[in-house]
């Protein structure tokens with residue numbers, strides 16, 4: 246049987262953590278033959294630490310055959326020791342009335358500390374996924390704080406946007422989600438993301454031709470996907486959790502086990518592809534194989550797409566400029 250791998254999860258007592266940990270432990274992320282050790286991090290505060298113990302009791306009570314170890318931590322330097330996978334879920338999302346500088350300063354602190362800890366103690370091949378918002382910028386901070394690890398090992402979650410776009414296209418075309426191929430989402434995990442179905446196909450036929458409605462694309466589809474998070478909060482009174490956890494599972498599974506040529510979206514540090522400046526943590530269409538992602542190359546960017554990409558890039562560069570002084 247396989248050697249166990251270490252999976253660190255931060256914000257482990259939160260909503261997303263509760264929807265995520267049981268699926269990792271059951272083998273949905275890394276395969277039904279891959280034993281895992283969970284290294285769970287929460288803030289060093291009594292309430293969350295106590296809640297984390299409760300979640301761990303429930304994990305024990307599932308008697309998952311693949312869960313061969315479990316630890317609770319309050320310090321990233323111990324939580325990330327030798328970790329092969331790190332899902333950084335805990336963060337400080339923007340609250341009503343919070344100044345932008347305040348938000349960036351708090352997350353700057355969290356993600357510089359976590360990046361440094363990964364740099365110091367994680368496996369040299371650690372695969373890092375940042376879920377906590379602002380996800381792209383937090384991933385950028387962590388990457389910049391971990392100079393001894395390959396930059397390509399730091400990623401941000403755009404997969405929820407990708408999955409939301411898939412389901413909107415399925416509803417519009419009346420075709421099953423599973424039949425849609427070659428969707429791309431570009432940019433920041435924010436309402437400015439650009440979900441791009443120009444290359445998408447269903448059973449080989451062009452989705453763009455099937456829909457054939459640029460007004461729907463611009464005025465319905467993009468705003469619906471972009472504002473979906475807000476719509477969930479409005480309906481549920483809480484932010485997306487199970488769907489976010491599901492997207493995190495999809496992202497890590499595909500990165501680790503491959504996509505068989507299928508396109509998926511990951512936020513990854515640019516190497517200049519598609520004119521995005523180097524190191525910007527940008528959503529790109531990728532395929533994965535052998536534990537590595539590769540950007541889908543050679544896509545033509547038309548005027549409307551370029552305008553959308555410029556907008557989401559400008560937002561991201563604004564965020565990243567706002568944290569430069571911390572790095």
Ligand code: NAX
Nearest residue numbers: 256258259260261287288335336338377378380402405489
């Ligand atoms: P919760 O508030 O339920 O849980 C967050 C947990 O993180 C809390 O238990 C808190 O104690 C812990 N935490 C905070 N700072 C920490 C630190 N420095 N180290 C370890 N733990 C820490 O939030 P939840 O609903 O689980 O959402 C978590 C994050 O995901 C938020 O930032 C949220 O904005 C973000 N999201 C990102 C999405 C994406 O697509 N990238 C979508 C869903 C979600 O909104």
